[in-house]
Amino acid sequence: MKTTSSLDRRNFIRLSGLTGAALALGFRSFASDEVAEPVLYNMETVSESFGVTPFVIIDKTGLITIMNPKPEMGQGTFQSVPSLIAEELEVAIDKVIIKQTGGEAAYGQQTAGGSSSVRTGYMQLRKTGAAAREMLITAASQIWQVPVTECYAENAMVIHKPSGKKLGYGELVETASKLPVPQSPVLKKAEDFKILGKSVDRPDIPLKVSGKAIFGIDADVPGMVYASVERCPVFGSKLVSYDDKGALAVKGVLQVIKSERVYGKNKYEGIAVIADNYWSALQGRKALKIVWDYQGFDTFNSKAYEQSLRDQSKEEGLVAHSVGDFDKAYVETGHKLEAFYETPMVSHSPMEPMNCTVQWHDANTVEVWVSTQGPAIIKREISQTQGIAPENIKVNVLFNGGGFGRRLAGDFANEAAGIAKVVGKPVKVIWTREDDTQMGPFRPMTYSAMKGALSPDGKVVAFQHKVISPSIGATQNAKYDKTKVDKTMVEGISEQKYEFPNMKNAFVLSETHIPLAPWRSVTSSTLAFAHECFIDELAIQAKKDPLAFRLELMSKESDARKVLLKIKEFSKWDQPLPKGWGRGVAQYEFFAGLAAHVVEVSRQANGSVKVEKVYCVIDLGTVVNPDNVKAQVEGAVVMGITAAVKDGIIFEKGKSVQTNFQNNKMLRINEMPKVEVLILADGGPVIKGVGEPGLPPVAPALANAVFAATGKRIRRLPMDLTKLI
Amino acid sequence: MANITLTVNGKVHSIDVDPQMPLLWAIRDVIGLKGTKFGCGIAQCGACTVHLEGTPIRSCSFPVAGAAGKKITTIEGLSEKIDSAVQRAWIEQQVPQCGYCQSGQIMSAAALLKSKPNPTDADIDAAMAGNICRCGTYQRVKKAIHRAAELAK
Ligand code: FES
Numbered sequence: 001m002k003t004t005s006s007l008d009r010r011n012f013i014r015l016s017g018l019t020g021a022a023l024a025l026g027f028r029s030f031a032s033d034e035v036a037e038p039v040l041y042n043m044e045t046v047s048e049s050f051g052v053t054p055f056v057i058i059d060k061t062g063l064i065t066i067m068n069p070k071p072e073m074g075q076g077t078f079q080s081v082p083s084l085i086a087e088e089l090e091v092a093i094d095k096v097i098i099k100q101t102g103g104e105a106a107y108g109q110q111t112a113g114g115s116s117s118v119r120t121g122y123m124q125l126r127k128t129g130a131a132a133r134e135m136l137i138t139a140a141s142q143i144w145q146v147p148v149t150e151c152y153a154e155n156a157m158v159i160h161k162p163s164g165k166k167l168g169y170g171e172l173v174e175t176a177s178k179l180p181v182p183q184s185p186v187l188k189k190a191e192d193f194k195i196l197g198k199s200v201d202r203p204d205i206p207l208k209v210s211g212k213a214i215f216g217i218d219a220d221v222p223g224m225v226y227a228s229v230e231r232c233p234v235f236g237s238k239l240v241s242y243d244d245k246g247a248l249a250v251k252g253v254l255q256v257i258k259s260e261r262v263y264g265k266n267k268y269e270g271i272a273v274i275a276d277n278y279w280s281a282l283q284g285r286k287a288l289k290i291v292w293d294y295q296g297f298d299t300f301n302s303k304a305y306e307q308s309l310r311d312q313s314k315e316e317g318l319v320a321h322s323v324g325d326f327d328k329a330y331v332e333t334g335h336k337l338e339a340f341y342e343t344p345m346v347s348h349s350p351m352e353p354m355n356c357t358v359q360w361h362d363a364n365t366v367e368v369w370v371s372t373q374g375p376a377i378i379k380r381e382i383s384q385t386q387g388i389a390p391e392n393i394k395v396n397v398l399f400n401g402g403g404f405g406r407r408l409a410g411d412f413a414n415e416a417a418g419i420a421k422v423v424g425k426p427v428k429v430i431w432t433r434e435d436d437t438q439m440g441p442f443r444p445m446t447y448s449a450m451k452g453a454l455s456p457d458g459k460v461v462a463f464q465h466k467v468i469s470p471s472i473g474a475t476q477n478a479k480y481d482k483t484k485v486d487k488t489m490v491e492g493i494s495e496q497k498y499e500f501p502n503m504k505n506a507f508v509l510s511e512t513h514i515p516l517a518p519w520r521s522v523t524s525s526t527l528a529f530a531h532e533c534f535i536d537e538l539a540i541q542a543k544k545d546p547l548a549f550r551l552e553l554m555s556k557e558s559d560a561r562k563v564l565l566k567i568k569e570f571s572k573w574d575q576p577l578p579k580g581w582g583r584g585v586a587q588y589e590f591f592a593g594l595a596a597h598v599v600e601v602s603r604q605a606n607g608s609v610k611v612e613k614v615y616c617v618i619d620l621g622t623v624v625n626p627d628n629v630k631a632q633v634e635g636a637v638v639m640g641i642t643a644a645v646k647d648g649i650i651f652e653k654g655k656s657v658q659t660n661f662q663n664n665k666m667l668r669i670n671e672m673p674k675v676e677v678l679i680l681a682d683g684g685p686v687i688k689g690v691g692e693p694g695l696p697p698v699a700p701a702l703a704n705a706v707f708a709a710t711g712k713r714i715r716r717l718p719m720d721l722t723k724l725i
Numbered sequence: 726m727a728n729i730t731l732t733v734n735g736k737v738h739s740i741d742v743d744p745q746m747p748l749l750w751a752i753r754d755v756i757g758l759k760g761t762k763f764g765c766g767i768a769q770c771g772a773c774t775v776h777l778e779g780t781p782i783r784s785c786s787f788p789v790a791g792a793a794g795k796k797i798t799t800i801e802g803l804s805e806k807i808d809s810a811v812q813r814a815w816i817e818q819q820v821p822q823c824g825y826c827q828s829g830q831i832m833s834a835a836a837l838l839k840s841k842p843n844p845t846d847a848d849i850d851a852a853m854a855g856n857i858c859r860c861g862t863y864q865r866v867k868k869a870i871h872r873a874a875e876l877a878k
Pocket residue numbers: 762763764765766767768769770771772773774783784785786
């Protein structure tokens with residue numbers, strides 16, 4: 001592919017940082033479901049062409065650059081993804097330059113989400129590193145005129161074993177870049193790994209302890225001005241009029257303009273105050289006088305909406321999954337149990353509020369600096385909203401100060417692009433925490449109508465999980481098909497390894513105008529609560545130990561059974577706890593992976609319940625960085641507890657009551673339980689995700705522990721741990 | 726607008742800003758040190774923590790005029806023995822995830838260790854409860870503070 005765009009050319013030279021000969025390897029397509037062949041790129045022509053995907057570039061000075069297609073948001077992709085290449089290339093991860101790709105089409109899917117980053121690149125990236133290594137070794141053997149088999153690579157050098165002669169990679173690139181690319185390079189054996197499977201220090205951490213890491217909010221573009229946008233917290237409102245006199249009178253305020261934020265099928269109007277510093281923009285924004293037409297949406301409130309979900313639970317809904325004949329078995333079985341579970345909407349609240357910096361270079365080319373989980377998403381949205389070609393949009397992906405699904409959306413970027421276009425200067429739009437909390441999108445609430453029937457000997461004969469909820473897809477997509485089960489909203493409930501002879505899972509759609517989005521572990525984050533607490537209720541009814549009961553329900557060999565057996569041993573499930581303590585177990589398996597937790601809680605003298613300890617077993621198959629996996633699970637536990645015991649988002653008069661951390665509270669260090677994580681990595685062929693699976697079991701294991709300690713069954717989140725006894 | 730003299734990390738800056746502007750924005754946008762972060766703007770999260778004459782303050786809720794003529798230290802200015810012990814311990818324990826809250830965590834921890842060289846878990850809870858970490862690094866923060874106390878000896 002040849003392109004004449006000057007922007008592309010300039011970018012690529014900057015990206016590669018070199019002009020002369022180099023070894024640059026990649027592949028033609030980076031799709032998640034195929035292992036592409038490594039391809040060599042001649043760096044002389046790379047600068048002329050943008051249709052290439054070098055993932056590793058070694059220049060004559062020995063400088064090694066590895067492109068990281070997966071944005072870093074705390075989940076460790078800045079280390080884990082480049083490590084796949086570095087391992088095969090025989091170079092230490094702290095000796096390479098890591099660069100983020102910017103959504104260029106040729107780099108394929110570059111979204112960090114669904115706990116997929118390592119999984120999607122695992123074979124491709126290793127193959128690329130291995131091909132480069134083989135070419136460098138061959139080059140050295142040619143230079144030395146010795147058999148290839150006498151040479152090996154180590155520490156970015158090729159070594160001739162018999163003589164001990166060495167050549168650095170930089171000295172080999174000229175020769176290597178003229179060799180054919182091995183199409184089936186030999187991958188290293190797991191026992192020879194130096195990086196993969198090891199707790200290697202993350203290269204971003206020194207930057208993050210010294211204030212040097214650059215996040216989206218830190219972007220510094222010469223001539224940049226700042227913007228703060230007033231949007232109506234009542235979703236669905238229309239702008240009637242505004243008076244900007246007061247705002248313009250604030251020193252530092254330059255301009256006040258209308259703006260538009262596009263989120264899925266929804267457009268939200270705003271008034272953007274532009275100033276030469278952010279503080280002035282905020283002051284100007286406070287001085288705005290705006291008249292909104294709420295269009296009746298100011299009557300929306302959570303109480304009524306929640307009741308509508310309860311009312312809808314009587315509907316049959318769409319059948320998501322059916323085994324045997326649930327209706328018949330349920331009617332015919334004597335011992336029945338029904339329960340209704342409720343979870344709230346919650347905010348993502350990454351610590352870095354949404355922000356985006358945009359500069360229009362000319363009427364058709366734009367450059368963006370942003371914290372995002374998906375640069376290609378940013379490109380697509382700016383392209384669609386601004387009517388310019390994606391290849392004329394350059395996205396600089398900076399460190400994400402948290403993502404959790406919020407940064408999978410492009411709303412804050414498409415809005416900023418529109419603002420910068422009018423302003424005609426580089427503009428940095430920063431959301432306040434209040435904007436971030438109130439404007440959504442939110443994690444959807446899910447309500448679950450559970451039914452179960454037990455035989456006299458305590459076997460589950462019939463089981464039903466009916467989900468009643470709004471849908472992420474319906475709020476985003478105008479073409480949403482209401483006649484089909486929304487797979488995202490019933491995530492995981494039919495894939496647990498419990499064997500029920502009769503089961504019927506269903507979905508009832510509730511319509512809402514509130515913008516929704518996936519949140520870390522998506523719908524599993526709420527459905528696991530209902531599913532795994534109800535299993536516990538059945539176990540109690542059957543007078544069985546909850547963990548033994550689960551194992552009985554999983555008679556066949558499965559990863560889930562293996563994980564349950566492991567958590568039993570790891571948490572010392574059979575050993576007695578101190579007086580006043582209780583423990584609960586939960587497991588959940590979904591698209592991102594599989595984990596099981598045991599939570600221990602204690603009754604406190606003041607009548608509250610304290611979360612003491614959380615044991616976690618995560619099943620991975622293959623692990624890239626064990627310490628980082630532990631960190632991710634520790635983080636998932638904190639996020640899971642926060643969602644279970646802190647504030648949900650509540651609507652009154654059409655808007656979120658929660659505004660900032662004083663009323664949308666987060667777990668703090670003094671509430672932190674001890675967390676112990678065990679990783680199951682038996683090297684199996686399936687690589688499972690890391691970032692999300694640690695989350696869904698948290699709330700149910702906690703609620704089950706609360707039941708064990710207090711006899712109180714929690715069926716609605718958030719639960720208030722201070723008022724349980 | 727007024728001319729305000731700020732001493733940040735030993736360097737004197739004379740800036741012309743609204744005296745009510747929070748110190749945070751003066752540090753970030755006027756002086757250009759971006760290590761100090763904005764998280765909430767209402768003294769709830771600690772991301773903006775800096776030292777004013779050695780005491781940790783939330784710079785988002787502290788008018789710049791109040792810092793005039795005083796010694797301000799930001800994450801970029803940490804250098805003393807205790808400070809580097811904290812940073813080394815943070816790397817050793819691989820504390821940060823996204824890292825956004827970590828400047829604030831480290832500034833709070835460094836101040837704690839200066840007043841209490843051997844903090845207990847309870848001391849740590851009390852001193853660090855104002856710093857939210859949405860990524861959930863608390864267990865490591867606690868371990869790293871204990872480790873920093875050892876390293877600083
Ligand atoms: S930004 Fe200052 S405490 Fe949150």
